[in-house]
Amino acid sequence: MVVSQMPDGGQVVVRSTPIFNDEDLVLVFTQVQDLTMMSKWKDELEQEIEKNNRMQEELQYLRDNQAATNLVGNSKEMISLRKLISVIAKSDASVLITGESGVGKEVVAKEIYNKSLRSDGPFISVNCAAIPENLLESELFGYEKGAFTGAFKQKIGLFEVADGGTIMLDEIGEFPIHLQPKLLRVLQEREIRRVGGTHNIPIDVRVISATNRDLLQQVNECKFRCDLYYRLNVVPILIPPLRQRREDVALLASSFLMQFNKKYKTSKFFLSQAVILLEQHDWLGNVRELENVVERLVIVSSGNAITPQQILTVFSGKLNMDTTTESASEFSLKEAVEQLEKKMISEALSNYKSTYKAAKILGMSQSTLVRKAKQLNIKSAKKAGLLE
Template structure:
């Protein structure tokens, strides 16, 4: 193989490498022209692509005025290749009457310079023209050069076709993403938080106000009250709505993995870290990070989280450098964080950091007037889903309204779904689950238990203070003796005698 052959091979090789690098379209073209200069001494060149009835320069090398230059069919050397689709070679181009000199290159060319132009085709369709200006030593090298240039022209054709396809795909994805975002925005807007009670109206109003700011929000409420729903509404009502909404459930991920999940890791940070991975903080950049079940965050990670919140930067595991992140934090828990702080299970400084704005989502039993509305809503939804027309009888409805809903809206939605699946026609009281029917036997909520526990403690204290003289203890507590006796029995308090 002659040295020339080798050089041609390496130029094609190099160009293929650039074309497959995934650079932007114009950047790729300009890299190709640079290679032509570096490997084949082409000091002036350009690629023009079809734009209606002409070809327009998309990228150039060593041209004085390439901007916006286009060649009509048959206009100049480039225009001729565009109309005929076959390569053209013009020796002593400056003297040729085909030379249009639209880019002003004429004055930079020697009298011996050639112009060579090859079509860029996709199938039989001419998509563009690659034009170069160059001097040669012999006729033979012109031919070899033209051969190589034709191969490059064909390769550019393939590249053009792929780029077109990719662009089409990209536009489709963009459109799809736009539709999905709109759908999400609709679903998780404030309108998704149902309820006409004062409690819900206040909540919605507050969410609206908070959403506009960038402050950290702590959402408190029992299980199933809609904390996650509220978190999403805050995001989708906020100026960050086009950014990501990322959830981390601090209770669902084992402690050993949670740090990597939150902050990411570098390749080789630990056994099995074969590549680096972004943490949720980085993924939420520009959007909202929802830390669900924050009360379950292990103490070991609380300090790291606090640092991330304060510095607004994170340090991936095994990494030396920190990464700036722009995220809004929304956290939620059904635990009593204050109590956890007192018990030393939750850092006080982190608590105050999260608790900039506190939102309490009320349990369903505190807003019973919303129950009919929610039942209606889910009934409609599940009837549609299961293609049914189930109704709820007034008697059954009465029981549902009196029920205390310890599992809140989630329990209500699940119950309605079950009723729709299991019944045809009307749901009567007998169709309701036992615990809903017999509300006397319904399990007690947390609060009554707490009250009882406090009462019992108070009685014991009073008894101890008064040396177990019941009449004095009763007076201290503001009870009659009978009332005190009743409670001593109820709580099984041991009355010591001296």
């Protein structure tokens, strides 16, 4: 083994192994390793590990100073939300949580419950869309023995189960119109009547409801009672989508990574370019989609370092994640962002067949979309005549 100096000042290790056929020398196998490049890779990897460690420390600090909150994020929206929850949690006012699917409405509801004076009582979560309409009344309010065919004994409803605590009515926009007067009575009179019952039962329950629908529009369309809407909407909370608070993505991704490293007994970490790529994504499925992607990366990615190429592979829907850290070091952030932009613009143009509609969905101007589509040489758009 010999260490040699290269003309450019770099150093290489040269190992030569002679190969004999009987006593005759047939060939010499020579291996050359670039020490300078290996040292560079080592330094880059150590820097990435250091950045990842700093992110973990920041996440732990954030958790320690937020009284073990599950609402991770440093954006102004999340800071305001945590302040609002600290104010309203101590009251018994009804809360209506709105926001796109996957933003964490149940997490917010549990946060309100955990910080409330009812935290020692039960927390019951009910998905109104998941229970068949003909069963919803008996599930929520219970029934008496003999109330209908098959009612062989008395059943306690979920409102009674939640007595002294909190009930969350998720997907409240799906609540049947014919049952809404009965729910309104619960909110007004604080009492329920079981199906087939003859007397009212007082209950002490805080109601938190959630929906991804526009309830006010449903009121205007006579699909939701106006009086019920205002009873539910005493304290409104709107959770913004993840794409409007991109500064939360890194901390959320790091939090999920810690969770899944523990679950799967791994030691994965994000390269800094990979984190930036996550922040560039629009996350139409919001926090739930981010959690799904991080878990998939932990399960199927090779090596401990999660690279931009692996993230792009997940975004493309492919599961072949055999991408090493060394090859990823040659994958620039600019190339990663360009690939992601090309994919998103191509899909938007394909789905909406209009540069105006695609630009609106992607949150950019029409002129910017056309310019980027030309720069990225998106052939499908040219063939469709969208860039002429």
